[in-house]
Amino acid sequence: MFACLLLPQFRLAAALRWRDCHGPAAVVDDHAKGLLLEVNEAAAAKNIHPGLTPAQAMARDLRVHILPRSPAQEEVLNHILLDRALGLSPDVEATSPGLCVADLRRRPKPPSWHGLGDEVVARFAAEKLRASVAFAPTPDLALLAAKGTGSVAVVYDASAFAGSLPVGALELSSPLAGTLRAWGITTIGQWLALPRADMIERLGSEAAAVLQKVSGRSKRPLRLIRPTVPYTEAFDFEHEVNTTEPLLFLLRRFLGSLTERLQAGHRVARCLQLGIPLDDGSTYGRSFTIPAPTSDLDVLFRILDTHLSSLRLEQRPVGLRLEIEAGEQNGNQLGLFESALRDVNGFGETLARLKALLGEGSVGVPGKLDTFRPDAFALAPMFPPDAAVLREEPAYGIPLRRCRPPIFVTVETKAGIPVRLDSNFARGTVVETAGPFRLSGDWWDEQRWRTEEWDVELDGGAMLRLSRSGAEWKVEGAYELC
């Protein structure tokens, strides 16, 4: 069997998604002379049909919503459609926008094809989408059945099904359609009843191809896609927004839809990519790594909420994009002596709050850089996973407390050795010195540096690290404060 999944009035469904729009509605294509492309049932009831201009549509009913096409949403709907089809079978063809066909011959036969179809339609309905699903012995019959049904159709007998279809269900060229009409043939069954060889000789190769398609005897090979469906949602605002409230509202709905898809595929979110197109044409982007990958809606939403609550943008948002990088859920086996954080995602959220309070680059796990440059350090966003190092490395001396920034001081020297120090920070006679420790680096480029360091102890008890660059002396830090 083959399954065909169809989103009827695809472009209209995409334009209407995430909008509270009741009553007659139509989608218009700016690139096709501004004519209506698709209309809903309420609009059709008012005699508004595709091909009219917006002015003609409004002349029939002033309340009609004329919506522009939403390419971002169309892409998202296609992803959702493929995701659902890939849930049925790994062999899926993306036939056209809003339409895909899945080859079910490799999967076990379900107890009821109708039951399976209802399940798929219900999943689309959960995302406020109307879908048609059809099962048939060939891809082309499945497609014809999906187009002819409002929800679920199952074709068991190919010839009986095809025989009952009107000729108008086939996309025929106008000369062929005209000839059949002139012959008084209205259904495919009547057409198939004609002597095949004579009829093909009279009507040509197009008729042969069409009849081959509807006979149910040929199964065309599907153009299979690679099953990598991105978990994305997008929305373009009609007007610029000034507050974060609409963004948060939409993000929650985006995440609701995306987490449901993740859970259906037994997958978890590893990373969130947030994109906010701005009114100057640029896009604000931010990536959030999920400390403990999850598909929990509340956890993922809190991460975005915490970030947006402290976000200040110079330009106003005109859209919203959210992409989830999904991964497999894998259990973590802890080492015997390793103790993990109790609530890793909660901790990640606390880190986000701290960064919002103190600024980026103020919170993290410190590390060393491969340089002797004074005060060079790295800052990792999270504890390393292989942190269970049981052996303690030897360390020497009293750890330095660094002055950031260094403090300029007046130093009196004798034969190049500091003997007295005077400043607001510390003052006194030097009673012990160690140094000089001459350091330099990056000699190969313009960022080269050179310094001379001294460790000194003053008569008042303070122990300091001094640095000298030319005639300038600075206190770099203290082993013992004054």
Add this chain to the structure above:
Amino acid sequence: MNASGEMGGRLDSLRALVEEKFPSRTVRPGRRRRIGCRPLDERSGGLLTGAVTEVTGSSSGAQLLLAALLGRAVQEGFQLGLVDASRSFHPADWPISQLNRILWVMCNEPKLAVQAVDFLIRDGNLPFLVLDLQGVREIGKVPASTWHRFHRLVEQSEIALVVLSSKPVVEGAAMRIVVHRAGHLAARLSQRRELVEQLELQIFERGAVEFVEPERKTA
């Protein structure tokens, strides 16, 4: 009985009432956790969890106490938070195994540092939190009510909050440790573990006779 004594008695009876009504909400402080500093571990059994400990005195001594705590963090595999109000932590002087155990939070003012500690206590993931206020001039700007709030917050958890300060500032600290100077310039060649072993410190616990309260400013 004077007014403060009466107030204390009423507070005790109120606490007893809350404890009786909500037993699960009450965690008794007093569990001790060794930190790998022999002078401290042998004399008091380690740091108090679910309580605030203040370390005052010499900055070098406080740094060595932090070194002992980080050494224990590597051995036992736990992580700690260091809220650095003066941005003075110098990663180059610490072994990488210990750095991997620290969440370093850099603040420019005590007010932000206090807020950061508040976040981390409420988060509850890190069993040890160190608030480094040494060398901070505006230390007196932290209101006393902040410390009382921290007492109540950590009492509900197993967190040991350690405040490093040049002079006593934490009102009602459960334990106060006065550390003495850790050595002279020549100590830079000694193994840090030996310096920790030689630390001289005085330990005062709440309820003991010689408890040192912070100086109060008179209006």
